[in-house]
Amino acid sequence: MLPVGCTRxxxxxxxxxxxxxxxxxxxxxxxxLAAIGTVALALAVFGxxxxxxxxxxxxxxxxxxxxxxxxxxxxxxxxxxAQELQKQFEQHPDIAQVTFKPKxxxxxxxQRELQQEITAALPYNPLPDxxxxxxxxxxxxxxxxxxxxxxxxxxxxxDAKEEVDIILSVATVVRWIGIGGTVLLLIATSVIIYNAIxxxxxxxxxxxxxxxxxxxxxxxxxxxxxxxxxxxxxLGAWIACGLIFGVSxxxxxxxxxxxxxxxxxxxxxxxxxxxxxxLTLLGAAIGGTVSTLSVRKYLQTV
Amino acid sequence: xxxIQEASVTYxxxxxxLRNVNLRVEKGEFVFLVGATGAGKSxxxxxxxxxxxxxxxxxxxxxxxxxxxxxxEVPYYRRMMGVVFQDFGLLPNKTVWENxxxxxxxxGLPRKEIRKRTANAIxxxxxLRRCDSxxxxxxxxxxxxxxIARAIANDPPLLLADEPTGNLDPDTxxxxxxxxxxxxxxxxTVLVAxxxxxxxxxxxxxxxxxxxGTIVSDVACGVYAHEP
Numbered sequence: 001m002l003p004v005g006c007t008r009x010x011x012x013x014x015x016x017x018x019x020x021x022x023x024x025x026x027x028x029x030x031x032x033l034a035a036i037g038t039v040a041l042a043l044a045v046f047g048x049x050x051x052x053x054x055x056x057x058x059x060x061x062x063x064x065x066x067x068x069x070x071x072x073x074x075x076x077x078x079x080x081x082a083q084e085l086q087k088q089f090e091q092h093p094d095i096a097q098v099t100f101k102p103k104x105x106x107x108x109x110x111q112r113e114l115q116q117e118i119t120a121a122l123p124y125n126p127l128p129d130x131x132x133x134x135x136x137x138x139x140x141x142x143x144x145x146x147x148x149x150x151x152x153x154x155x156x157x158x159d160a161k162e163e164v165d166i167i168l169s170v171a172t173v174v175r176w177i178g179i180g181g182t183v184l185l186l187i188a189t190s191v192i193i194y195n196a197i198x199x200x201x202x203x204x205x206x207x208x209x210x211x212x213x214x215x216x217x218x219x220x221x222x223x224x225x226x227x228x229x230x231x232x233x234x235l236g237a238w239i240a241c242g243l244i245f246g247v248s249x250x251x252x253x254x255x256x257x258x259x260x261x262x263x264x265x266x267x268x269x270x271x272x273x274x275x276x277x278x279l280t281l282l283g284a285a286i287g288g289t290v291s292t293l294s295v296r297k298y299l300q301t302v
Numbered sequence: 303x304x305x306i307q308e309a310s311v312t313y314x315x316x317x318x319x320l321r322n323v324n325l326r327v328e329k330g331e332f333v334f335l336v337g338a339t340g341a342g343k344s345x346x347x348x349x350x351x352x353x354x355x356x357x358x359x360x361x362x363x364x365x366x367x368x369x370x371x372x373x374x375e376v377p378y379y380r381r382m383m384g385v386v387f388q389d390f391g392l393l394p395n396k397t398v399w400e401n402x403x404x405x406x407x408x409x410g411l412p413r414k415e416i417r418k419r420t421a422n423a424i425x426x427x428x429x430l431r432r433c434d435s436x437x438x439x440x441x442x443x444x445x446x447x448x449x450i451a452r453a454i455a456n457d458p459p460l461l462l463a464d465e466p467t468g469n470l471d472p473d474t475x476x477x478x479x480x481x482x483x484x485x486x487x488x489x490x491t492v493l494v495a496x497x498x499x500x501x502x503x504x505x506x507x508x509x510x511x512x513x514x515g516t517i518v519s520d521v522a523c524g525v526y527a528h529e530p
Contacts, residue, residue, distance in 0.1 A: 013410040027395040210391045213351060214452070215381035216408035218374075 017220065021227035024204075031200045032232060038196035039236025039283060042189040044243040047279050049185055051244060053178035057171065067160035069141065071131040071148050074155040082129055085153060089133060094144050097134040103127045128155060138164050193236075194290040197229050201294040208298045218299045225295045226288050233287020237279040244275065303329045303460065303491050304350060309359035311345050311515075319345040321515045322359070327493065329459070332486040334502050334524075335495040337512035343495035346512070347462050350493070351385060352376055364459070381409060384453025388465035390445040392437040392452075398424065399433040402452045409456065423455040424448075427481060443474035447481065454485055461485060463494045467501060475501050483507075 025032050073082060082100060089098045107125045135144050145159040201208075211221045304327040311320040320342045327333055335343045348354040349361045352368050361368040364382060371379050385391075392401050403420040411419075424430050427447035437445055446466055453461055463482065467475035479494075479501050486492045496502060502509060502525065509524030510517055 012413055016407045016410075024395065206391070207393050210393060211404075211408065212377070213353075213380060213385045213391075214405045214408055215377045215379075215456075217377040220377075220408050 013220075017223045018227065020224035021231065024224060025228055025231060028200065028203075031203060032228075035193075035196040035200055035232045036236045036239070039193050039233055039287065040239035040243065042192045043237050043240035043279055043283055046182075046185045046189045046282075047240055047244045047275060048247065050182060051248060051275065053174070053182070056174050057178065067138075067141070067164050069133040069135065069145050069148065070158040071133060071154055072156045072158075073129045073131075073153055075128060077129065077153045079129075081153060085151075086131065089131065092144070092147075094135050094137065094140040095133055096136040099132040101130045101132060103129050106130060139168055190286050190290065193233070193286050194293065197232065197287065197290050198294040200228075201225060201291070201298070205298050208295070212299075221299060222292065222295050226291045229287035229289075229291025229294075230284045231287070233283035233285070234280055235283075236287075237283030240283075241276050241279055244279075245272065303327050303331070303364065304493075305360075305362040306346070306349065307360045307362070309349060309356040309361055311342075311349065311354055312357045318515055320349075320356075323512075323515070323517055325510065325517065325520075327491060329491055330486070330489060332483065332492045332505075332507045333494070334505070334507055334509045335493065335512060336497055336502060336509055338497065340514075341512040342515040343512055344464055345515075347385075347464050347493065347495055350460075350462060351383065352379060381456060382458050383460040383462055384450075384456070384458045386446070386449050386453050386461070386463040386466045388468040390437070390442075390449045390469075392445060392448055394437055397434050397436055398429060398440070398448050401437070401448055402455050405452045405455050419455050419457075423451040426454070426485075427451040441474075442470050443477060446470065446474075446478050450478070450481060450485070454490065459489075459491060461490050461492045463492070463496075465495055465497075467496065467498050472500055476504070479505060 073085075077085075079102075086098055086100055089095055103125050106127045106129075110127060133144070133148075135141050141159055141164050142161050145157045145161065148154055148157045208221055304325070306323055306325040309320055309323045310318070312318050323342070323346065325346075335346060337343055345354060349356060349368070350363060352371060355369050363379075366379075368379075393404065396404060399420060402423050403416050406416045406419055421430070424433060427450055429444060429447055429451065432440065432444060432448075437448070440448065446469075450461075450463075450466075461482070466482070467478050470478065475498055482492055482494060483505065506523045506525075508520070508522045511519040
């Protein structure tokens, strides 16, 4: 006698589930709007926070490369030996860039920086040949300059290790605050969205019981709810993107006028589509997950 | 069709809803379950829908021990019965047509079949002209007719009704009972929980009386027994 009706997932059944979700979203308009609004606000706060952190991190990371290591060679080192050294430096795993600065080039620069009269009195060029070295990782500055100091051809090394260290520790703190804050905000965002969507499910718990008595499988009952959750999450995410871009436009316009230097330090702004895609995926994932969790409670059978 | 053997139900809060109930319902029967509120009528119906499992004893429906049906098969088990509630249980966001069709759509029937059966069921309860109305726009009697149409759309062998006339006036109640009787004559086994004395006395059907969780009388062609 049982089962009555077929169970396979045919096209018309999928169509039915999608149609259910769309009709429910439309006819439960107010509940849907409330849920979407909550998702939008929660994701806007989350995304805005992420964007600010990203800017700060970029700012911190853009500073250390300005501090290069100057390496001064001893007077008796030949140009040929200097070229060999350059090759050796370029092969070092921590070194990003090596620029050779011959004494003939360094001298006029030095003269320009100092008073012409003082340097003019000197009968010869007192400056040594030197290298300007950029390290790949700012944190490796100390190690690289120590290694350079140990070379027999090297007379002196000048680095900005202390300044780099301060900036790096600030960057580390910012990063950890960022990760911690992001995790906390993500949890808070999920809980808020969970509550909003749980309310829409709660309002329809009788429907769920009726569907169960009609003989709908758990999957058939759940799927429209999950689709609705995903749609609410995605629409909320899009509104959140709009809010974030609107506000950041206004803020950066204001900041540009007042603090012109910020932008010159801040690096390139985060690409718009990264925020858009990330928030959309996040909204869909949270919406789908919390709907599944919300419905599960009412789907339990004895 | 239905065999309940020594079934007892104790709810988690300690309430003994049913004690040692024995009941046998043959295929094609029409049975009234009567008794005061709290006598155990609804619990007995829930044993059959498998919303409640017996604490002791056995419930066998269509040859199958209900307690042994695994949860994932319960939806398929329920497709052999239609259920009608006192408060109609219509989905408020769906029209009359959609409510009836819904029961068929969740089964994954082909579109053409759904259209045909929905039209038949709504026609049987005489509401074809209200197809596009929403439940809130219907009278109580009409809403109950829609619920019955939905319950029988799939042509289940068993129809369960829990106080189907509880919210209706006597004339409408009588019409609804006539409709259930008509469905019974077509071959469906019908179980109706009710305390609508006026209707029950006129129907002259089998009456099973419950009192504080036990069956106190079971009379064919009965009337609503007098309170002892």
